[in-house]
Amino acid sequence: MFAASRVFSTAAKRSFSTSAANLSKVAVVGAAGGIGQPLSLLLKENPHVTHLSLYDIVNTPGVAADLSHINTNSKVTGHTAENNGIEAALKDAHLVVIPAGVPRKPGMTRDDLFNTNASIVRDIATAAAKHCPNAHFLIISNPVNSTVPIFAETMKKAGVFNPKRLYGVTTLDVVRASRFVSEVKSLDPKDVNVTVIGGHSGVTIVPLLSQTGLEFTKEELDALTHRIQFGGDEVVQAKNGTGSATLSMAFAGARFANSVLEATVGGKKNVVEPSFVQSDIFAAEGVEYFSTNVTLGPEGVEKIHAVGQVTDYEKELISKAVPELKKNIAKGNAFAQ
Ligand SMILES: NC(=O)c1ccc[n+]([C@@H]2O[C@H](COP(=O)([O-])OP(=O)(O)OC[C@H]3O[C@@H](n4cnc5c(N)ncnc54)[C@H](O)[C@@H]3O)[C@@H](O)[C@H]2O)c1
Numbered sequence: 001m002f003a004a005s006r007v008f009s010t011a012a013k014r015s016f017s018t019s020a021a022n023l024s025k026v027a028v029v030g031a032a033g034g035i036g037q038p039l040s041l042l043l044k045e046n047p048h049v050t051h052l053s054l055y056d057i058v059n060t061p062g063v064a065a066d067l068s069h070i071n072t073n074s075k076v077t078g079h080t081a082e083n084n085g086i087e088a089a090l091k092d093a094h095l096v097v098i099p100a101g102v103p104r105k106p107g108m109t110r111d112d113l114f115n116t117n118a119s120i121v122r123d124i125a126t127a128a129a130k131h132c133p134n135a136h137f138l139i140i141s142n143p144v145n146s147t148v149p150i151f152a153e154t155m156k157k158a159g160v161f162n163p164k165r166l167y168g169v170t171t172l173d174v175v176r177a178s179r180f181v182s183e184v185k186s187l188d189p190k191d192v193n194v195t196v197i198g199g200h201s202g203v204t205i206v207p208l209l210s211q212t213g214l215e216f217t218k219e220e221l222d223a224l225t226h227r228i229q230f231g232g233d234e235v236v237q238a239k240n241g242t243g244s245a246t247l248s249m250a251f252a253g254a255r256f257a258n259s260v261l262e263a264t265v266g267g268k269k270n271v272v273e274p275s276f277v278q279s280d281i282f283a284a285e286g287v288e289y290f291s292t293n294v295t296l297g298p299e300g301v302e303k304i305h306a307v308g309q310v311t312d313y314e315k316e317l318i319s320k321a322v323p324e325l326k327k328n329i330a331k332g333n334a335f336a337q
Pocket residue numbers: 029030031032033034035036055056057058099100101102103104113117120123124139140141142143144169170171172173200243244245246249
């Protein structure tokens with residue numbers, strides 16, 4: 001009996017220390033917000049996370065105390081701007097998720113958030129360049145088409161930009177696309193994968209419905225394309241001035257963070273997710289960042305997938321997305337200079 005329990009405890013210890021070696025510190029910046037709280041909850045359940053580090057300019061101690069009672073293996077710490085809390089929050093982070101900044105109200109575009117969120121993202125990038133330059137950075141703050149270039153330019157100025165580790169989070173667009181198509185076709189969403197390329201706002205969101213292998217009428221194509229491009233507005237309208245998507249975004253953000261963790265510390269191969277990353281795909285048109293599926297590996301972005309075969313309908317959508325993206329990216333770059 002005694003011997004058996006010793007064997008059990010050694011085996012348990014061994015398997016604990018093996019997985020412990022793979023675990024990592026994950027920081028959430030904007031952790032007390034509408035996205036930050038449910039996202040942090042989902043990350044508290046992630047077995048790859050050893051230390052969940054929560055940073056916000058307000059209310060983080062309460063959120064951290066609350067989450068710290070959940071009996072999963074990670075430690076939780078909460079940090080505010082007081083005493084330069086961002087340093088402790090970011091130091092040695094393996095992955096940093098950033099949902100900091102203001103959300104839309106009805107009638108606003110994501111670009112209308114630029115004036116407030118651009119400086120928030122720039123300041124977070126400045127701190128990140130100093131305290132955790134080698135981390136993987138997941139940018140949720142809108143307008144993503146501009147905040148990713150701002151983050152990149154700020155890291156470049158500090159001499160620490162790694163394009164393989166900067167990701168604009170566009171996962172919500174594929175999550176929505178899968179759900180909306182499955183509703184129209186009466187399918188289980190888990191069997192419906194929709195490739196969405198471009199950026200994360202209005203016409204820059206380009207669903208490639210032809211690549212699903214499903215047949216659509218012209219009416220279905222028009223309606224689905226519009227719904228996928230403007231799905232965010234449905235939530236903004238329904239929330240009626242109190243914010244934008246938070247719960248579905250937390251779900252999407254946790255999925256993307258988990259994919260990066262699985263590829264970078266979990267040893268999983270062939271992890272594919274869409275992301276808005278530095279990309280050559282439309283570089284000839286002056287578009288430096290573009291979202292397509294990417295394969296994630298131990299160092300971050302390992303391979304950027306080609307757009308693949310597209311229909312004339314989709315070519316037309318891409319032709320509208322590219323100039324808008326170019327403008328959004330240039331605006332972000334100019335701000336960071
Ligand atoms: N990428 C996407 O698909 C996607 C989806 C939904 C929302 N968003 C964007 O995410 C952002 C956050 O949305 P939300 O609904 O959580 O907003 P929210 O207002 O509920 O929360 C934002 C949090 O950021 C914090 N914050 C502000 N300045 C900060 C700073 N300098 N450092 C740290 N934290 C700071 C605030 O205190 C707040 O707690 C918005 O810009 C929104 O448009 C993006």
